[in-house]
Amino acid sequence: MSWRRIPAGAASLSLAAGCWASAPEGMAGNPVIPGYFADPSIVSHDGEWFIYATIDPWGGDTLGLWRSRDFRHWTFSTPDWPTKAAATSPTSGKSKVWAPSVVKTSDGRFWMYVSIGNEIWVGTAAHPAGPWRDANGGKPLIPRDYRPGLHMIDAEAFIDDDGQAYLYWGSGLNWVNGHCFVVKLRPDMVTFDGVPRDVTPAHYFEAPFMLKRDGRYFLTYSWGNTTTDTYQVRYAVGDSPLGPFTEPMDVPILATDRARQVISPGHHAIFRDGGHDLILYHRQALPFVPGGPVRRQIAVDRLIVKGDRLVRVTPTRVGATIHGAAPRRDAARRVTMTASTAEPGHAAAGAGDDDYATGWRAPAGDTWLQADLGTATAATASLIRSATPATPLSFSVSTSSDGVRWRRVVPLSEMTGSPIKVPALGTARYVRLSFPQGADILDWTFPS
Incomplete structure (x- = not known):
């Protein structure tokens, strides 16, 4: 990441709004990732985790890639491939880049x-972080018009x-008439070995993911509408990866649970760690506003397999x-957050509670977010985690010892990525981030 100066602007004052309830201190493991992302895929390699995901809303010109060695502290980047510009064909539609599936071969x-x-x-690619390259001669593996009237999206590989x-x-x-196709792949992982089959089970809409346990094949998938509260995960069971697949019961294994503040969970990946199965999925950001912008976040919970059944997942x-x-x-360091203004449900305190489900959001226009360190002390380096790390964030930084006289210590700059590091700022009691275009900040911390 690098700083880029832009012309400075002024901030204006207005009343702060309330904040969505946060989880108890130290208990907020979900959402896993600080940002609005969906459709995750996950791999582990050389002691490091890699999560690939759609950038919300509805994809971007690239994918989002998050890396972590401890599953708590994640760093954001965008892979060099795919990009909307590099992966375009005569049959391409306008939709952007979304729904990655990453697997490792022998x-x-x-x-x-x-x-x-x-x-x-x-x-x-030879490494999960790339460099990635197109593997099919600059053309789609499955073109948009392969099955007219259906969406040729949400591919998931299974080995x-x-x-x-x-x-x-x-x-x-x-949001209706989803169909699921499956085909064998030849060893080159690109060429079809045979003709694709339609293996659509009941209550299938999109996002298939295959899980095999004890010789049984569990085709898991999403049904419903991710923009409402109806999105959910279901499954069907078969004796072969090519089906047929039958739903053993007419209930989802993961669905909206308003009591737990979980809305429309789905489009998942399943992985194994420490002898346990885990489901990584997206759910609506809070507070959920029906008909509002699509903002989803990634969570992980335990998945239990019992014979030829998957136990209903408890979202947490x-x-x-x-x-x-x-x-x-x-x-x-414990700090008190205040702001010049905030959208309802996104008060300043949400940026300082160590919970990625909550954050401070202000509409477009000059605004600021301020940290009170409690006393005049060394203002050490701090970390900003924007909810939209792929989008440039414009801000300046000022400090004050009394909250009246202010000194700008970082000029107006533009940054992307997560976390964004603000350097140590000398002695101060108050540190203020000024945003000439509004902001959506999930976390602003001063490591102790």
Whole structure:
């Protein structure tokens, strides 16, 4: 990340609003990631976790990539491939980059299947962080018009115990009529080995993910509408990765639970860690406003398999236990947050509660967020985690010892990424971030 100066602006004052209730201190493991992201895929490599995800709302010109060695402290970047510009064909639609699936083959290579322009592309890399490159000669693996009237999106690769790879994909239009297709892949991970089959089970809309346990194949998927409170995860069971698949019961395994502040969970990945199965999925950011902007966040919870059944998942704010994960994020100095203004449900305190479900948000226009360190002391380096780290964040930094006389110590600059590090600022009691274009800040911490 680098600083880029832009012309300075002034801040104006107005009344602060209330804040959405946060989780008890030290208990907020979910959301995992500080930002608005969806459709996650996860791999572990050389002691490091990599989460690939759609940038909300509805994708970006790139994907989001988060990296962590302790499953608590995540660093954001955007892979060099795919991009909307680089993965475009004569059949491409206007939709952007979303829904990555990343798997590792026995030769150590990584393969990504990703939706771009309502068609499916494939890329490969020697390392999860890349560099990635197109693996199909600059054309989509599955073009948009492959099955007219259906969405050719949400591809998910599965590698069976014998090394045979399969690809699942498919959705519907207008939140109805989803279809699921599956095909064997040849060893090159690009060429189809046979003709794709339609294996659509009951209550399928999109986002297939295959799980195999004790010889049984669990086709899991999403049904409902992610923009409302109806999105959910269901499953069907079969004796073969090619189906047929039958829903064993007419109930979801993960669905809206308003008592737990979980709205429309879905489009998941399942992974194994420490001998346990875990489900990584997105759910609506809080507070959820029906018909409002699509802002989703990523969470992880325990998944239990019992014979040929998947036990209903209990969505939590605590999150799942991950082997080797830090018990919580680094301790930070206690500060009091105030702001010039805030949107309802996003008061300043939300930026200082160590909870990625809450944050401070202010509308477009000059505004500021201020930290009171309690006494004039060394204002050490601090960390900003924007809810939209792929979008440039414009801000300046000022300090004061009395809250009346202010000194600008960092000029108006533009930054992307997460976390954004604000350097040590000398002695001060108050530190103020000024945003000439508004902001959405999930976390602003002063590590102790």
